[in-house]
Amino acid sequence: MELGDIPKYFAGKTILVTGATGFLGKVFLEKILRVQPNIKKLYLLVRSSNTHLATQRLHFEVFKKDLFRLQRDEKGENFGTFISEKVVVVVGDVSLEMLGVKDAKMREDMLKEINIIVHSAATTRFDERFDIAMATNTMGAFNVLSFAKNCLKLEILLHVSTAYVYGQMKGLISEKPFFMGQTLKGSSTLDIELEKKLIENKLSELEAQKADEQTIDMVMKKFGIVRANLHGWPNTYAFTKAMGEMLVANMKDLPLIIIRPTVVTSTHFEPFPGWVDDVRALNFIIDGYGKGIIRSFVGVPETVLDIIPVDMVVNSMIVAMVARSKNLCTNLIYNISSSLRNPINFSDVLDNTYCYFTKNPWINKNGKPVLIAKKMALFSTSMDEFDPNKGSKMESAIELFRPYTIFEGIFDDQNVENLRMVAKRAIDEGFDFDPRNINWKNYLMNVYIPGVMKYSMRSKM
Template sequence: MELASVHDFLKGKTILVTGATGFLAKLFVEKILRVQPNIKKLYLLLRAENPHIATQRLHDEVLAKDLFKVVREMWGADFGSFISEKVLAVAGDVSLENLGLKDLNLREKMWEDIDIIVHAAAATKFDERFDIAMSINTMGALHALNFAKNCSKMQILLHLSTAYVCGEAKGLVPEEPFHMGQTPNRSSTLDINVEKLLIEEKMEELRAQNAGEQTATSVMKNLGIIRANLHGWPNAYVFTKAMGEMILFNMKGDVPLIIARPTTVLSTHSEPFPGWIEGVRTVDVFVVLYGKGKLRRSVGRRNTIIDAIPADMVINSMIIALLEAQYSKSLSKTLLYHIGSSLRNPFTISDLEDVAYQYFTKNPLINKNGKPVAISNKVTWISSMSSFERYMKIRYVLPLMGLNVVSKVCCHCYDDFHMESQRKLQTLMKITRLYKPYLLFEGTFDDKNAEILRMAKNKAGDDLGRFNFDPRNIDWMDYVLNAHIPGLVKYVVK
């Protein structure tokens, strides 16, 4: 297989991107504008009540970011007119039919013009409310698919998923799509309509009880965890993303479909510059806690492989996958790619800890008193949740019991101490339960499809040199020490 020029492929294309304010969606938009300004149009779907709010969100939450400084420098004073010509903010909502587009004329025009849809919208919190995760991650995939079916020039629908739809898998995880009702534990029967009905019934029950927003949120988060665990997934995020994949794979019809499954996404490796990131993503929670001197013990194993991939490599793989699909002779197939590093260039918790220690020793964070934060030399990693819970009881619960019996401090002081300790305990346990599946993950993601794509790219010539997504090209020590953690400190910890 030989790939044609990316530049030629993108020229004159009209692309719809959902979830345009998201981390990866922004990177995709920036890369397209930077490498091929002669696209016809980028429609960016943003959740908004009207076009004015959508446009304001585009400028505030997308274009104003440091990410776009290279493109701004390329165009100088003409940047605004360039964006006005090439980019249109569209007010909508992926959780609604027709993606929530109220402007019928605009909808018809988009159906006539769109060549490619990149469906990147997602609710990514591990403990998201079940109703919200279902409406965005599962039903949003269906609505994007139905919208694609109405596009007369539709060439490809690319769905951005996650490799962790596999659940808590062990061994080599294949690049295979989900069949309807398939579950990781294979011991339960999953019916998406039943899950939707359960949500509707629970919401109706909460309305009948006049439950407040806080109560409803707690109940729906808990329901998501219960249903996910029942079917073999660790949280509502990957559960609802898996159901979204099922719908796409089984209902796509004649729509050419790509499913991109990145692993843990880190900051940019090279483009448009190293270290750009938004938000704290999985393992970065522990990097931040470590840098703040708050991580002494955690669930995990030193030899656990952190399957991570820089964000710009994810984007590069997506663009090359679109190009390959365009020229593939088997457009009726679903093209599925794991985008990760565990098989080709593994990076462990121990490696991350060593790099973090080097960085924060030389560049300590400053506490609220203006003093450098002291970090521990080594974190104590506890290899099971039950052992960690026992430790937490010794660390927090038993001292409280002893204080209650022998302390001479007043009741008021005891109550304050008790409440603060309980808050710390609850916070630590919540974080640990959320991330435990990834700190103890025993799977390795097969990426043979992605490797075939890389091989085709490498044969295609210099034009594709700017689209590196080979994990073997990552020097983990250099990247994490000099790009990722500095970017995390600059853009997230601040």
């Protein structure tokens, strides 16, 4: 059985998207509006104090971005009208019950109309304050789930998780759901209510001490890492995302899909190659290296760096929804990854990066090329081997990235492979999510690295 016409499924549908101002959310929006302009409505949940400011945020942070230039060019002066006909801005916050949607009429309409929910919102800082990460990534997932349960016409809830919910697991990492209370250390059990209580207690203690905001930030950040490490996760982000996934996956009777992308990089092909949003994660390392700021980093050359272009992630989300709706592929979890089917190791990424910057040196603000003398050096694991950066801001970046640059796992993607089997035609017709179709050398040299240098914020300095 084949999936048939993918865009057709979305005609006349109403979708709620959280995280639309984020990297993945934007690319999802762009694609869905491009392939199915006859979508009925897109409710976009945006954090803001009022609708006017939320609308402005969407205008400047989403629709004015280069990402939408194809559609702006194609629709010309009608682009604005098209967007305003399709998009309904919803002021809200996933950390609040009923997603913080205060307008009762809006809430009622949403619950009556929504067919699909794409929950992409999260705080993606690895060392976020524990209270914020818990409210956003864990309770946020729960709040979206509770909202979904009240949607009268819900067909799909797609929850965006991360492949790194399994922390630093070695070997083949499966697409298995967590059971409630599971930790990454066999010895402990996890009680999400207890974690919430501990957060409340810690905040009350800080209040009693009349701690200033900076102290609260620092203490709550450290507290997150301590709790994460205690249960076997490397950072607060992965820990709170895992708890969010646990709450969602253990809820029966909802048409649920969980996607777990690995490290999401620039677009491969669509809407055009090389679009990227900012300088997080690998982008940060490449950007810093090209500018002569980072010369060495922690990592193991043989580590398979699991990266996946953002348009492939979006295509897999879209195809998984259609396959689920037609009962052609009903798996719960999909590892959207490249390490099993088309692995590339850290050393090869760095070779290509070196090669790129020797051919295309960065021109600094004084108009001088930044000459890169050698390939980035990798140090095994210990900060002591890392004297040049000791005590610097780079030290904390290295600490945060280390779990991923010394990673020893490979992501199994059998469920995604099953999806590809039913989506062969879709893959050929603009919904490619097969990492085997990536030529890494070409992607790194001609797409991703030029994209990082063109679009990243620091690049504009």
